Amino acid sequence: MRGRFVVTLERLLRGTRVYFSDIGIIALMLALGFTILTIVIAVVGAVRELPQAVLSAKRAVLVVAGFLVVAAAALVASFLTHDFGVKYVAEQSSLSMPWYFTSAAFYGGQEGSLLYWALMLGIFSAIFVFTSWRAPAKLVPYVLATLMFIEGFFLIVLVTVSNPFVRTLNPPQDGNGLNPLLMDPGMLVHPPMLLMGYMSFAMPFAFAVAALISGELKNDWLRSIRRWTLASWTIQTGGLLLGSWWAYHVLGWGGYWGWDPVENAALLPWLTSTAFLHSTMVQERRGMLKVWNMCLVIASFALSIFGTFEVRSGIISSVHSFAYSDIGGYFFAFLAVIILFSIGLFFFRLPKLKAEQEFDSVVSREGVFLLNNLMLLGITFATLWGTLFPLISQTIRKQTMTVGAPFYNSVNGPLFAVLILAMGVGPLLAWRRTSLNALWRNLSVPAILAAICAVILPLLGVTNVLANIGFSVCAFTGMAILYELWRGARVRHAHGEPYVKAVYMLFKRYRQRYGGYIVHLGLVFLALGVVGSHFFQIQKDVTLKSGQEAELGGYRFVYLGNLQSYGDDQQSVTSQMQIWQNGSLLSYIYPGRTMYKNFDDQPASQISISTFGLTDLYVFLGDWQGPSQATIRIFVNPLVPLVWWGGMLMLLGGVLCWWPEARKRVVYGRRSTSLPKTSALVEDKGVVA
CATH class of the missing domain: 1.20.120 (Four Helix Bundle (Hemerythrin (Met), subunit A))
Structure with missing residues (x-):
């Protein structure tokens, strides 16, 4: 690697051709050097209490981030210019790929993804430098040193065993492709x-x-x-x-x-x-x-x-x-x-x-938070154990034994149910302890709704006991969240605010508290989607000839035939189908498969997903014979759209919690300062008795 660095410098000095990859490797090595320098300066500044040394460490972090941006830009430029002399570019891209996939190939393999990891850490570290005035002064140099230690590891890997800028002596005319x-x-x-x-x-x-x-x-x-x-x-x-x-x-x-x-x-x-x-x-x-x-x-x-x-x-x-x-x-x-x-x-x-x-008491907000943590850690342990079990079995018994979805569903399913239940109970309890009267007053409305849900669902055809429990738990927690939101709005309405403005002010003034409620509500929607799709998904595999049809879940699927198309490095087959329900044509769908050059054994699927209400019709082309026969796999997935809606709500709630509080100016004589509109202590005051 040192030789590559020297050769590149000689090219620069002689004015001969320099590749983007040469600039990239120089940037990586300089970033590594400044990373080591930052660690030393930051530690010395912390131990000897030298503010100037800490300031120098901050500036060095910005330099590291700058060099990583240069390295990343050099790799992207190598992809966009199709420099197949770079081994990584040849392995991950080809001439026929559109520019956006060519750019995305930057992180399509190991070397690029590690560079992306290091790049984002450099950028986040730079953001910390610009916002470090918010952190305790004694922590800042140690934070910088720790971040650069992590950065140093990735840079060492990048310049030694996983270098994205390694060049080949005989570059191919075209790359392998993504x-x-x-x-x-x-x-x-x-x-x-x-x-x-x-x-x-x-x-x-x-x-x-x-x-x-x-x-x-x-x-x-x-x-x-x-x-x-x-x-x-x-x-x-x-x-x-x-x-x-x-x-x-x-x-x-x-x-x-x-x-x-x-x-x-x-x-x-x-x-x-x-x-x-x-x-x-x-x-x-x-x-x-x-x-x-x-x-x-x-x-x-x-x-x-x-x-x-x-x-x-x-x-x-x-x-x-x-x-x-x-x-x-x-x-x-x-x-x-x-x-x-x-x-x-x-x-x-x-x-x-x-x-x-x-x-002070198990029946308190901190008690429920602890239960919440125990459920999350239980899920973590079970998931980690199932993930590592193949490695453990291979090491101990010399044979690989895998853990399938039934294990995770049977272990993590009940833990998630308790977790969602705790999400509804926690915000309705007081700190330290909650009296029985307050407990009944706060939980009665959600509990009654959940009980009604548990009784009505079997009458509506939900005979699966586990599904009934899941829906009822979601009903309890969803109602608890809405009930808490309504109680907060009612308090503000009692002081003269219209309900719409009252809800808006709750989110504006207590952003983390009510943003957290949005996250919880999103998780409830997501859980409803998971329960519905897990217990009530139906599937059917059929082989059809042109004009034949199949029925599933009240929908009729009519197969019309296949169309084939060819490109420079790919060929595709698409099946034409219709979806009917109750004598009405709902839509045309086109499930298909695409085979790429150099990846004949890995055809990509063009899956048809049609959403009607809260149900997805998921159609996959499994196999085909000529223009008039295909093997089709059909899924009817109830409530899956709720998974995506719930996820979007969780993201919205997360952004609301993260978004900085509005600040107001407080003037003292000729000096002024900015203070948060609400403190964490005020924010935590709810209407829970």
Whole structure:
């Protein structure tokens, strides 16, 4: 690598041709150098209390971010100019690919995705530099050093074993092309969102490490990372939602979540960060769960590194894994360093993490928050165990034993049901303890609605007991959220505000509280979609000739024949079909398959998904014989649209919680300052008795 660096410099000095890849490798090596420099300067500035050194470290972080932007731009330029002399470009793109897929190939493989990870960490670190005035001064240099330590690991991997700018001596005339499963619009948004979500958990982790090193373990560090954690949670939620949508529209198996190992890996840090966001309120309000919160922050980042490793190492077989390499040892070593270093710091500062108060009653808001955390950690453990079990079985018994969806559904299903129930109960309880009268007054309306739902559903044909329980739990929690919103609006209406304005002011003044309710309501909608599609999905495989038809779920599917088309590097077959119901033509649909050059064994599916009301008709072309016969797989998926609506509500709620509070100017003589309109303490005051 040093030789490549020297050769590139000689080209620059002689004025001979310099490739974008040459600029990229120089930028990566300079970024690595400044990363090491930042760590040294930041630590010296913290230990010797030198403000100028800390300022220099901040500037060095900006330089690192700048070089990473240059490196990323150089890789994108290599793709857009079709520089197949770059091995990574030749492997991930081809001349026939449209420019947007060519650009997206930047993160289509291992090398590019690791560069994207490092790039986003550099950008987030730069954002922290510009907003560091909000953080306690003693934490800032340690946060910078921690972020650059993480950045340094990725840069070392990038300039040694996983370099995206390696050139070949005999470049091909055309590239191999992108994996067909990634030739989808979802490719443009799903992978970068998910990788950004993994990366973003480095920010709360850096604050936790800084607090442990400096000994500043009061609530200031928690307040400093609240918005960073909310941003991480929202980004990861978006990544999970987009991943589900991609799987539903591309893979052709009729579902959106199959408990695939890579799906599980993305879910794990989301679960622990969700637990942290809830338990941190208990620490800020009551001074409790300090040890618990520190463990959750560390676990979230460790699981994000595990997820990044699993997606790009290929150590566990998955339809979501598109890169296989030998970087596993590096990631295991890094993960081990992170865990051992964090555990050492944790036990060193354990005496300072003692709780300030104890639980007064189980029937309290903090009691429900603790139950919420236990359910989330239970789901995390079960999911992690199921994900790692094939590796464990291979190591111990020398044979690979997989864990399927039935295990996850039977274990995590009841835990999620209790979790959703706790979401409805928690906001209606008071801190410390709730009297029986207040408990009945706050829970009676949602409980009565849930009971009515449980009685009516069997009369409407829902005979599955588990589905009935799921719908009733969702009814209870949904009503509890709406009831709490109505009570807040009623209080403001009693002071003269119209109801519409009262609701608007609740969200404006208490954004985190009511944004959280939107998240909970979105999860209720999502859960309704999951229950409906899981218990009531119906499927049928049929082989039809032109003019023949099939019926399923009250819909009639008429097959009209196949059309074939050919391109420069692909060929496609499309089946023409009609959907009828009650004698009326609803729509024409065109399920199909596309075969790409160099990927004959991986045809991409063009799945037809037609939504009528709250039901998806999902049609997949399995096989075909000539122009007049096809094997079709049909799914009727009830309530699946609620999954996407619920996910969008969760994202909206996450953004509302994260969005900065409006600030007002307070003037003191000739000086002025900006203060939040509402404090966390005021925000937490609800109308719960």
